[in-house]
Amino acid sequence: MPDRPSTLRAQRRAETQRTIQAHAVRLFTQRGYDATTVTDVAEAAGVSPMTVYRHFPTKEDLVLVDQHGRLIAERIAASSADQPLVRRIGSALIDAAATLTSDGGDGVGRSGGSGGKELGTDERFLLARLQLMISTPALRAKHLDNSYALQQAIVGALLPDDTADPDTTFHARAAASACLAAMHTALVRWAEDDGRTSLPDVIAKALAAAFGVTEAGTRTRAPGSNR
Amino acid sequence: MPDRPSTLRAQRRAETQRTIQAHAVRLFTQRGYDATTVTDVAEAAGVSPMTVYRHFPTKEDLVLVDQHGRLIAERIAASSADQPLVRRIGSALIDAAATLTSDGGDGVGRSGGSGGKELGTDERFLLARLQLMISTPALRAKHLDNSYALQQAIVGALLPDDTADPDTTFHARAAASACLAAMHTALVRWAEDDGRTSLPDVIAKALAAAFGVTEAGTRTRAPGSNR
DNA sequence: TACCAAGTTGGTAGTCACTACCACTACGGT
């Protein structure tokens, strides 16, 4: 019974995954997504095309790795239920973005910088994937559909499991989808700026633009700065 | 120069398009989207697979025919610029939906019905396509990406063409994407209800749920109110 | 140590969406 994959296999597996994905993003960025075949990626990564499909169900998934979905759902479930929905969701999105970009993985170093000119390798990788995602129709479409799935996760975290009232569910769905759309707009902006601005700040600004008031600071870590 | 395609060719062309699309939606609904090949659709419609691709660039376009994009952009451009963005966009979406569902095309007959239990053939067709779109990942993804294009059209209609300020553009984009997301939620709800409710009403409710204001009645389907 | 179960990889062959490239037919206007 493979309850615990013994860490060695899992480690190897994770590494080949990273290798394949890194080569994929590199090739996609250099030659273009459509002009690069899965076979090309496989060759560059030193594996067979089969192996690529074993690790990534579709070509699009080579770029889109929905990492933060669970993160957001957890934060929402933990938020206080007496705030308006949009506020609860928005705060969760901002917090999740802060977690992702500040101590995403390679951690060290850049934390202090306010504007932050230097990007960590993880952040740079995220940026490259985002830029691919925005400029390639197929990737953009699939990512938006992933957001749709994330919306349902958010609704699930927002409402008690036994909520049967369709109006309540509908309300939550509308709020979640609007928030996610605003966040997507923020992601696009952030990618256009090559990540020079603070992602949480941009998300906060997008939410403020869409929903009006949404008082400025919230948490985000950058206190006063608004542009 | 065939400036005016002489109506006979255009007529034939439009008819074969309708035929192909009708058979496609029927087959997709009966057997499922993935289980139906383009060749199946071609056979059912009595044409060659080639012809299908001549009329519809992709299999997804057999279901998704972005008709109302221009409609919405026009209404937005015509709206008064001193209202908040979200209000301008929301009103345009509601009005466009009212136009689509009330006098969509088969016109006559059902106009009077308030709640409207009976659907026109056009409305029924729209509904079938929507339900396909929601339940099929590939279609859902492409439709969401179409919304992304529509968002840019809305931003273009919202702002003067020479707007260079990135913050202004960003603001408009965030508002537009959030509104469209709310509308998408409304479309899903409408399709879940098999079109029993009034689409403009559902959209208004979704916007109210997302943006709080809850400017209750508004126009919805009342014709005269504000063009 | 020998051995078995399971996970990872590779190969082959096939389906299906989609795209050139070419030929044929039916309009539509001169």
Add this chain to the structure above:
DNA sequence: ACCGTAGTGGTAGTGACTACCAACTTGGTA
């Protein structure tokens, strides 16, 4: 009657993806 053009069909691809099958490696066990 003549010619350009639009619409249609066929052939032969490419490329993403999916079975089905054959190794090889790893981890734990008798």
